[in-house]
Amino acid sequence: MRTSPPAPHNPGRLFTLLRALESTPVRAPRALWWDRTGDVLGRPFLVMERVDGTVYDVDALAGESDENVAQMCRGMAEQLAAIHAVDLDATGLRALDDGATHLVRELDHWAGQVGLVECGPLPALERLLAALWDSMPAGCPKPTLVHGDARPGNFAFVDGVVGAVFAWEMATVGDPLTDIGWLELAWRRPGGFAGHPGTLPIDELIAHYEAVSGRPPQNRPWYRAFNAYKLAVSVLTGAVAPVAGVPLAEGVSALTAIGLADLGIVE
Numbered sequence: 165m166r167t168s169p170p171a172p173h174n175p176g177r178l179f180t181l182l183r184a185l186e187s188t189p190v191r192a193p194r195a196l197w198w199d200r201t202g203d204v205l206g207r208p209f210l211v212m213e214r215v216d217g218t219v220y221d222v223d224a225l226a227g228e229s230d231e232n233v234a235q236m237c238r239g240m241a242e243q244l245a246a247i248h249a250v251d252l253d254a255t256g257l258r259a260l261d262d263g264a265t266h267l268v269r270e271l272d273h274w275a276g277q278v279g280l281v282e283c284g285p286l287p288a289l290e291r292l293l294a295a296l297w298d299s300m301p302a303g304c305p306k307p308t309l310v311h312g313d314a315r316p317g318n319f320a321f322v323d324g325v326v327g328a329v330f331a332w333e334m335a336t337v338g339d340p341l342t343d344i345g346w347l348e349l350a351w352r353r354p355g356g357f358a359g360h361p362g363t364l365p366i367d368e369l370i371a372h373y374e375a376v377s378g379r380p381p382q383n384r385p386w387y388r389a390f391n392a393y394k395l396a397v398s399v400l401t402g403a404v405a406p407v408a409g410v411p412l413a414e415g416v417s418a419l420t421a422i423g424l425a426d427l428g429i430v431e
Contacts, residue, residue: 175210176200177260181332182212184255189246191328217320217327220356230362232324237357237364238372239326240319240347245377247329248308248340258337263307266338267300270390274397281401288431289400289416292393292423299427301383304339311335314343315350316357340379344370345387349395352422385426392423 175198182195197211218224225233252258261269275293278286311318312334320328351358351366364372374380381387396419399412421431 175208178332179210181257181260181335184257185250188250188255190250191243191246191326192332193328193330215320215328217322219317219320219330225357225360228324228360228362230360233357233360233362234364235324236316236319236321236326237369239321239324240314240316241369241373242376243319243326243329244311244314244340244343244347245373245379247311247314248343248377248379250309252307252309252337257309260309261336261338263337263339264303266304266307266310266336266342267390270338270342270394271296271300274394277397277401283400286400286416286420288420288424289393289396291429292389292396292420292427295424295427295429296386296390296393299386301339301386304341307337308340309335310338310340311343314346316347341381341383341387342390344373344381345384345391346394348384348388349391349422385428389423389426392419392426396420396423 179195179198182192185192186194193212193215195210195212199205199209202208220228220236228236250257271293278289311329311332313331314329318329318331319326320330348366348370350356351363351369357363370381370384396416399415399419424431
């Protein structure tokens with residue numbers, strides 16, 4: 165269930181999105197009810213169906229076979245391809261956002277989040293932001309539906325098959341390669357899929373996405389760096405917890421260094 169503000173995301177928008185996805189191959193949970201009035205709980209709310217499957221966190225893959233894990237990897241790539249292939253006009257989802265300005269909006273948003281935190285100067289993070297602006301790819305020729313948080317922890321699996329994709333609150337219309345860069349960043353984090361012997365190497369995973377989608381991921385270092393910046397800011401603001409045992413400042417610095425290195429900048 166999702167409720168309206170003061171929750172951070174708009175459940176009415178989420179309801180519209182999930183209903184639109186019901187006619188597509190995307191395995192999103194169905195939206196069952198949207199109470200616009202707030203008469204029941206005191207604020208508007210959304211009810212989604214309960215979906216079978218297991219969501220794997222950092223350590224939960226230990227009991228899975230190599231074959232199952234490889235199948236899960238391919239399934240994630242295939243679901244991303246399905247998300248990026250959604251017909252925006254037929255589903256009415258083109259109205260979500262202006263895809264032409266997606267990257268600009270994203271960088272503006274995350275830079276703005278830094279300004280909300282009381283902290284000292286962050287010169288390396290500022291250098292990363294400046295480098296991202298300077299090397300930003302040209303506008304996406306064909307904006308698509310973008311999930312916005314396409315990490316393994318937002319997929320549920322049943323016997324190695326993707327049963328559902330969750331966490332659609334950040335979905336928008338824009339550059340699909342932002343989703344690919346986010347998944348690439350997840351492959352670099354310790355534990356989870358990246359630590360299992362059955363996990364596909366990231367280049368093989370991306371090649372599978374390209375084969376299914378027909379969309380060759382270009383400028384991969386920029387999208388990795390962009391997502392490193394996004395995650396660094398999320399850790400800084402407390403929206404995402406740092407890796408267990410890693411102090412917040414150290415986590416932000418490590419992610420910033422990853423982003424700078426992807427852009428060829430060595431600190």
